[in-house]
Amino acid sequence: MNMKKTLLLAATVGMTFVFSACQSTDVVGKVAVSSFEEVLTAASANVTFDEEKNSWTLESPAGDEFKWSKDFSATEADSIIEFDAAPFIGAGLDLAKLPENYVYDSETGRLAMNFALGEEKFNYSGEATPLDAFKKIVETKRDLIGYHEALDHYGIALGEGNMFEWAKDMTKNDKDIVFVLNPQPFIDAGVNPDQVEGWVFAKVEMMENGKKFEVDKLLRPFDLK
Numbered sequence: 704m705n706m707k708k709t710l711l712l713a714a715t716v717g718m719t720f721v722f723s724a725c726q727s728t729d730v731v732g733k734v735a736v737s738s739f740e741e742v743l744t745a746a747s748a749n750v751t752f753d754e755e756k757n758s759w760t761l762e763s764p765a766g767d768e769f770k771w772s773k774d775f776s777a778t779e780a781d782s783i784i785e786f787d788a789a790p791f792i793g794a795g796l797d798l799a800k801l802p803e804n805y806v807y808d809s810e811t812g813r814l815a816m817n818f819a820l821g822e823e824k825f826n827y828s829g830e831a832t833p834l835d836a837f838k839k840i841v842e843t844k845r846d847l848i849g850y851h852e853a854l855d856h857y858g859i860a861l862g863e864g865n866m867f868e869w870a871k872d873m874t875k876n877d878k879d880i881v882f883v884l885n886p887q888p889f890i891d892a893g894v895n896p897d898q899v900e901g902w903v904f905a906k907v908e909m910m911e912n913g914k915k916f917e918v919d920k921l922l923r924p925f926d927l928k
Contacts (some may be wrong), residue, residue, distance in 0.1 A: 728752040731848065736838055738857050739834070741873060742869045742879060743834060745848065746927050749762040752773075757781065758780075759892055761833075764927070767786040768784070770782060771859075773868035774824060774825045775823045779817070782820055782859070782867075783816065785814060785815040791814065793900065794896070794899045796894045798892070801888060801889075804816065805888070818862050820840070820844055821844055854907075855870065855871050855872070855876055856868040856869060856870055857896050858883070861887060878925070879924075879928065881924045884922075886920065902922065905920060907922070
């Protein structure tokens with residue numbers, strides 16, 4: 704099995720669609736794109752193209768990164784969440800116990816969580832923009848895009864409870880973007896989630912099939928305004 708297929712399997716096993724389905728598919732997809740465009744505009748100085756990863760990067764004010772592929776057929780990791788590993792190591796993380804798709808760079812001290820979302824080839828008319836690439840994801844992987852009613856966010860499910868979310872309306876929300884991690888792999892690797900500096904360990908209300916429930920998450924919110 705090649706690395707791409709291995710990552711796809713890792714990303715899909717245990718995946719649950721946890722966003723609210725209270726809005727129609729067309730509305731959710733349309734507003735997810737328009738609200739993401741607003742985020743890209745607000746963070747334009749921190750949106751770049753990563754040639755090595757063939758992906759666009761949105762960098763938080765603290766240096767955390769969300770990457771999304773320009774072309775699923777050309778990338779092993781179609782989306783990446785990357786951040787400073789030091790707070791997790793300080794909270795007890797044993798790097799050797801992390802899942803295979805969690806990659807630590809000893810030179811930079813950063814941890815990259817790599818997710819394979821598909822194998823589709825994206826074709827563009829003209830030079831692709833970061834929004835164009837995101838639109839392709841919405842078009843081809845619509846089931847990964849949803850609305851999180853509790854936080855008034857749209858987001859993309861990356862697999863195994865990990866997500867990247869952004870505000871539906873940044874003028875009414877102080878959490879413009881949020882990195883949302885499933886804490887369990889870190890707990891299994893020795894982390895005390897209450898002690899990860901800069902991250903919030905909290906129960907988050909979700910909705911599935913019309914039923915509300917709570918799940919544990921590690922959250923890293925940022926205000927871009």
